[in-house]
Amino acid sequence: MIPELSRPSVYMRDPRRVEEIIKAMKQAGPSTMQVISDFDMTLTRFAYNGKRCPTCHNILENSKLISQECRDKLEDLLNTYYPIEIDSSRSVEEKLPLMVEWWTKAHDLLVQQKIRKDLLTLVVRESDAMLREGYRVFFDQLQEHSIPLLIFSAGVGDVLEEVIRQAGVFHPNVKIFSNYMDFDENGALRAFKGQLIHIYNKREGALLNSGHFQELKARHNVLLLGDSLGDLTMADGVYSMENILKIGYLNDKVQERKESYLNAYDIVLQQDETMDVANAILLYMTSSH
Numbered sequence: 001m002i003p004e005l006s007r008p009s010v011y012m013r014d015p016r017r018v019e020e021i022i023k024a025m026k027q028a029g030p031s032t033m034q035v036i037s038d039f040d041m042t043l044t045r046f047a048y049n050g051k052r053c054p055t056c057h058n059i060l061e062n063s064k065l066i067s068q069e070c071r072d073k074l075e076d077l078l079n080t081y082y083p084i085e086i087d088s089s090r091s092v093e094e095k096l097p098l099m100v101e102w103w104t105k106a107h108d109l110l111v112q113q114k115i116r117k118d119l120l121t122l123v124v125r126e127s128d129a130m131l132r133e134g135y136r137v138f139f140d141q142l143q144e145h146s147i148p149l150l151i152f153s154a155g156v157g158d159v160l161e162e163v164i165r166q167a168g169v170f171h172p173n174v175k176i177f178s179n180y181m182d183f184d185e186n187g188a189l190r191a192f193k194g195q196l197i198h199i200y201n202k203r204e205g206a207l208l209n210s211g212h213f214q215e216l217k218a219r220h221n222v223l224l225l226g227d228s229l230g231d232l233t234m235a236d237g238v239y240s241m242e243n244i245l246k247i248g249y250l251n252d253k254v255q256e257r258k259e260s261y262l263n264a265y266d267i268v269l270q271q272d273e274t275m276d277v278a279n280a281i282l283l284y285m286t287s288s289h
């Protein structure tokens with residue numbers, strides 16, 4: 001049906017079920033669909049030429065807006081908490097307070113740097129941020145078929161927006177839930193706005209933003225893309241869900257986490273740096289033959 005599903009990077013616990021969902025969503029048509037995607041390491045690449053690509057937070061951390069002392073502290077935090085984030089031997093309950101601790105400490109450090117809003121464009125331009133191969137086809141297809149795309153990210157919204165703006169794909173059908181910076185009257189970072197979004201509270205974030213899902217209440221079919229088990233709750237605000245197809249990128253600690261990803265996601269993409277599978281599925285679902 002979709003040749004890309006036979007690639008060696010693609011794993012499915014129940015291929016027949018995947019086929020059924022895809023067919024049901026195609027039959028219902030693009031006007032019933034919405035796409036919900038995580039950002040860091042889902043729409044962006046995990047690695048390029050053997051080197052890790054930056055998350056939204058890393059883009060700031062690696063920039064000249066941050067002092068060396070602050071960069072060292074942020075790196076220590078990353079080295080402490082990232083292994084916990086991807087540790088499959090710990091439960092979500094155990095990880096959750098530690099993730100809050102990580103995000104809170106990192107945001108406090110960023111605020112102390114009084115980052116300037118007017119320099120964000122330059123910082124992103126000079127960064128190694130990279131959207132996955134095939135990203136333009138992904139964003140453009142959704143725009144062409146008027147399918148809403150919600151990017152739901154525990155990263156930094158201002159940075160995320162800049163990445164997709166500079167890539168020329170911040171189309172009107174794109175909506176973003178993320179951690180946004182609050183700047184003072186001189187354009188210097190003074191806080192982060194609203195409730196913190198970290199990787200394990202996306203369900204709460206979804207329920208807080210019920211207005212968005214209310215607007216899309218006629219769209220009962222969801223394509224969800226994520227790279228963490230926390231991303232599975234991003235669609236919890238969707239009204240009367242009929243079908244959901246969950247695609248999960250398994251980027252890191254592949255052998256340890258494969259089983260849990262196969263149990264949680266319909267399609268698991270192992271160390272696949274492209275949007276090819278999502279693009280092929282979307283092309284199939286939106287074509288008239």
Ligand SMILES: Nc1ccn([C@@H]2O[C@H](COP(=O)(O)O)[C@@H](O)[C@H]2O)c(=O)n1
Pocket residue numbers: 038039040041055056057058078082085102103106152153154155199
């Ligand atoms: N100080 C931090 C905190 C988090 N991260 C990474 O950001 C990712 C969250 O963004 P999503 O778009 O994936 O929701 C998460 O995977 C953390 O590893 C970071 O780099 N620095």
